[in-house]
Amino acid sequence: MKTSLLIISAITALLFGLLASPSAFAQVHTGGVDKEGSWYAGEGLKQGDFFSYSMCHVDYKECTTFEMDIWIKGDKQVGSESKWLAEVAVFDGSKIIVGEIELGKIAPEPTGGSPELGLYRGAFKSSIVWLSAFATSDGSSGGKGPKEFSAISWGKIGNIGGEQVFPMAIETITVPAGTWETVQIGWKTGGATSKIWIVDDFPFPIKAKTYTHVSQGIPPTEYDFKLLEYRENVQKSPIDKYTSTTSEFAAAGCETDIEKSISIKKPTHNFDYQVHLFYGPEDLVQGCETNWLINFIKKSDDAEFLNQVQYDIFVVDDNLTPLRSIAQEEGRDFLYSPSGQALVDFIIKEEPGTAKYVIWIYGLSPEGIVPNVRSDYLKIQVPIYGSDDTSSVQKIPSWIKNNAGWWADGSIDDNSFVQGIQFLIKEGIMKIPPTTQGSGGSTNNIPSWIKNNAGWWADGSIDDNSFVQGIQFLIKEGIMKIPLSKS
Numbered sequence: 001m002k003t004s005l006l007i008i009s010a011i012t013a014l015l016f017g018l019l020a021s022p023s024a025f026a027q028v029h030t031g032g033v034d035k036e037g038s039w040y041a042g043e044g045l046k047q048g049d050f051f052s053y054s055m056c057h058v059d060y061k062e063c064t065t066f067e068m069d070i071w072i073k074g075d076k077q078v079g080s081e082s083k084w085l086a087e088v089a090v091f092d093g094s095k096i097i098v099g100e101i102e103l104g105k106i107a108p109e110p111t112g113g114s115p116e117l118g119l120y121r122g123a124f125k126s127s128i129v130w131l132s133a134f135a136t137s138d139g140s141s142g143g144k145g146p147k148e149f150s151a152i153s154w155g156k157i158g159n160i161g162g163e164q165v166f167p168m169a170i171e172t173i174t175v176p177a178g179t180w181e182t183v184q185i186g187w188k189t190g191g192a193t194s195k196i197w198i199v200d201d202f203p204f205p206i207k208a209k210t211y212t213h214v215s216q217g218i219p220p221t222e223y224d225f226k227l228l229e230y231r232e233n234v235q236k237s238p239i240d241k242y243t244s245t246t247s248e249f250a251a252a253g254c255e256t257d258i259e260k261s262i263s264i265k266k267p268t269h270n271f272d273y274q275v276h277l278f279y280g281p282e283d284l285v286q287g288c289e290t291n292w293l294i295n296f297i298k299k300s301d302d303a304e305f306l307n308q309v310q311y312d313i314f315v316v317d318d319n320l321t322p323l324r325s326i327a328q329e330e331g332r333d334f335l336y337s338p339s340g341q342a343l344v345d346f347i348i349k350e351e352p353g354t355a356k357y358v359i360w361i362y363g364l365s366p367e368g369i370v371p372n373v374r375s376d377y378l379k380i381q382v383p384i385y386g387s388d389d390t391s392s393v394q395k396i397p398s399w400i401k402n403n404a405g406w407w408a409d410g411s412i413d414d415n416s417f418v419q420g421i422q423f424l425i426k427e428g429i430m431k432i433p434p435t436t437q438g439s440g441g442s443t444n445n446i447p448s449w450i451k452n453n454a455g456w457w458a459d460g461s462i463d464d465n466s467f468v469q470g471i472q473f474l475i476k477e478g479i480m481k482i483p484l485s486k487s
Contacts, residue, residue: 031166041132042108055225057123127223254288305340408455
């Protein structure tokens with residue numbers, strides 16, 4: 001009997017424990033904090049407000065950090081709608097972009113403004129004002145309306161497996177702009193908890209750290225920002241002291257509408273990876289900007305990108321000693337590409353001549369974790385020109401490299417290649433230093449090392465000067481005849 005009573009008592013206790021636990025258990029899955037009031041994106045926004053944010057978004061260079069300064073200048077009437085007009089300065093590495101954006105008043109989403117701010121405007125909308133998808137100033141006509149801090153849910157993430165967005169906690173946080181008592185808004189997706197910290201009656205969040213949804217593995221950052229500075233009643237523009245570097249580049253004669261027309265695809269030095277590089281403009285000019293698209297590819301499969309690539313771009317000397325690091329210039333220990341496809345912009349600082357660039361791959365590892373493998377690299381030599389078009393290398397149109405590559409792999413014969421070079425020299429398209437022509441030879445006797453040079457030149461392994469020296473050899477030996485000009 002005593003044993004039976006003990007069993008019944010244990011069962012009863014277990015049942016009461018289970019009945020008592022749902023409220024505590026539910027706090028993990030439902031939200032709401034013990035704080036009166038509500039919030040919506042744009043709450044308290046007014047003329048003269050100045051905000052400075054450090055931010056990144058996965059859709060812009062895979063979350064490369066930049067700074068955005070925003071000053072609310074005043075109202076702007078667009079048709080029947082009154083909007084906020086904001087002056088903006090973006091500091092992205094060595095670039096400065098200055099312009100305007102228009103912000104809605106029901107939800108402070110950017111709806112127009114300077115075209116050159118388009119990419120940054122999109123990152124701003126998808127990060128700092130992302131919560132406007134859940135909380136707006138007006139709940140009528142389909143608007144979301146303000147959301148209570150005590151609400152168990154503000155809405156649900158739209159992606160597959162998305163969970164509820166809800167107030168999670170009250171937390172005091174410190175950012176460069178100061179210390180704030182915040183409400184932490186969060187959601188769990190893909191095995192990670194994303195968090196945004198907001199303040200009652202403050203227009204934009206103070207801080208955020210969110211993650212993309214993944215079905216397996218470590219979820220990469222979706223966006224990350226923090227408030228650097230906030231000032232009220234700023235009556236004089238803090239933005240007009242800046243000038244867009246694009247304007248400065250244009251004034252200096254640099255190309256500003258850059259097309260990545262040069263392509264180099266090669267295995268790395270130790271054959272651990274493949275790299276496919278696209279860069280532009282065609283001629284890199286000292287003091288001007290260049291844009292690089294780097295695809296990091298699996299060595300055994302051209303169609304498979306590498307993930308979580310830690311890398312850098314160096315300028316090196318003949319001994320491979322780094323003279324310049326693009327990562328260090330951005331204040332980072334290394335550059336990082338979660339997807340294996342990286343966009344990098346930087347200013348050419350090298351003297352006219354041949355610059356030796358190295359794409360250095362430290363390995364594959366999550367950001368912040370040192371790869372436990374040997375490093376590998378790809379070295380390329382690139383001609384650099386002065387702003388006055390002077391250079392110590394011969395300036396040869398890049399399309400000629402196609403012919404050189406086809407000749408090297410046997411797609412066109414020796415005569416076709418030589419005739420093409422003859423035409424380019426005769427027309428002054430290819431500049432060859434003064435060279436005494438030989439008297440004999442035949443196009444069938446071109447040395448194999450000349451063809452190797454052409455192939456290496458075509459894929460960027462050797463510079464223009466080295467290729468020109470090979471052409472000079474053909475002329476001196478009489479293998480290539482250059483028709484005399486009739487001037």
